[in-house]
Structures are given as C-alpha cells and as structure tokens.
Amino acid sequence: GAGVSQSPSNKVTEKGKDVELRCDPISGHTALYWYRQSLGQGLEFLIYFQGNSAPDKSGLPSDRFSAERTGGSVSTLTIQRTQQEDSAVYLCASRTSGVLYEQYFGPGTRLTVT
Amino acid sequence: AQRVTQPEKLLSVFKGAPVELKCNYSYSGSPELFWYVQYSRQRLQLLLRHISRESIKGFTADLNKGETSFHLKKPFAQEEDSAMYYCALLYSNTGKLIFGQGTTLQVKP
Secondary structure, eight states: OOOOEEEOSEEEEOTTOOEEEEEEOOTTOOEEEEEEEETTTEEEEEEEEETTSOOBOTTOOSTTEEEEEGGGSOEEEEEOSOOGGGOEEEEEEEEOSSOSSOOEEOOOEEEEEO | OOEEEOOOSEEEEETTSOEEEOOEEEOSSOOOEEEEEEOTTSOOEEEEEGGGTOOBTTBEEOOBTTTTBOOEEESSOOGGGOEEEEEEEEEGGGTEEEEOOOEEEEEEO
C-alpha cells in the first residue's frame, strides 16, 4: 500500500556533474509524470510516460534532461552537466489509466547544484 | 496558449477570516480545473475539482467561464489551512496538468 517513492530525498552536486533521480510509482499505475517545482516558477511539467507509448517529452527544458522508464515501472530522470538553475525539487507522480486528473505525487527530490 | 495564473504568491489572513485564492486560466477547449494542496512536509495532493462541485475541508471553487476563473474560497479560515495551493488545468487526454505558480496561504492565529 505504499505510495510513490523517490530517491534520493536530497541531492547536492557540483555544477557540471551528472545526476540521476529515481521514481517508484504506485504498483499498477500505468502513467508516470515528472515535474519540477521551483520558487517563482511553480510546478513545471517535464515528461510523461504512458504504458508502452512514446513518452511526451515536451516539457524537458534542454537536451541535458532525459528520462526513461524501465519495464513500465521505475523511472529515472537524468540531468547531465548540471547548472545552478537546475536546483529545484523534482516531483514524480503516477496515476491509473482510468482517472486522468488524480495524480499521486511522491515526496520529491531536492536537488541543489553548487 | 494554455496557461494558469495565480496572481498572489502569498496570502496572509487571520483565523476566522474569509479567504479567496485566485486562479485564472487560458484554454481554448472546455476546461477541467482542479486545486491541489501541499501542507508542510507533506506531499502534493488533490483538494477538489470543479466537475464534482464538492466542498472539501470547507473549501469550494466555482468555474466561471466568462471570467476564465476558478477561485478557491473558504468562509472561515483555520490555522490548519496554511499550505501551498496550486490551481491546475487538465490539458489534453493524456492527463497532463498545467499548474499555476502556486499561492502560499498563511493563516495567523
């Protein structure tokens, strides 16, 4: 009965390093989303996975950002050559196939780029 | 272009006072709007949606298509209402949500 989990909860990295953020959705949820939450910007959509369909990457801010979802479950968001403006809380959410609007959010990963 | 605007970053009221968190949207289709809430140290969660026309924790929100607004209201604020509130628009049939910038509600004793 666990909800969406994310790891790590906090990540501090140096500018220019690559980071990987992990999301474990609720079991059986077919859709998975990544969002970025930053001061002044609110919640920005990054990427969306639905089953075996091609992901909707329309929210990724640059080609330094990528994500994959293996086996229709766990997802990893990768940020290459991190910049200070990447500092934010990265949220993952999942939902069932039936109810489009009710997304269940994870606790987030707070990324700080120094 | 589809957009959700929450003009207030911070709204501070005293306990027992009425509260209204503003939300305006821009969307060419028939909008479906929601309010999400994030209490301190908790996850973001759905508060209410306009279709159900329900009252949750004393909050209501009415969709006004003429004014393209979906303001969240509560007649008597409580300290436990202090949180970050996000207005969201359902965009397309993918379940993609477009969020506003969020409003922090601070209810003072």
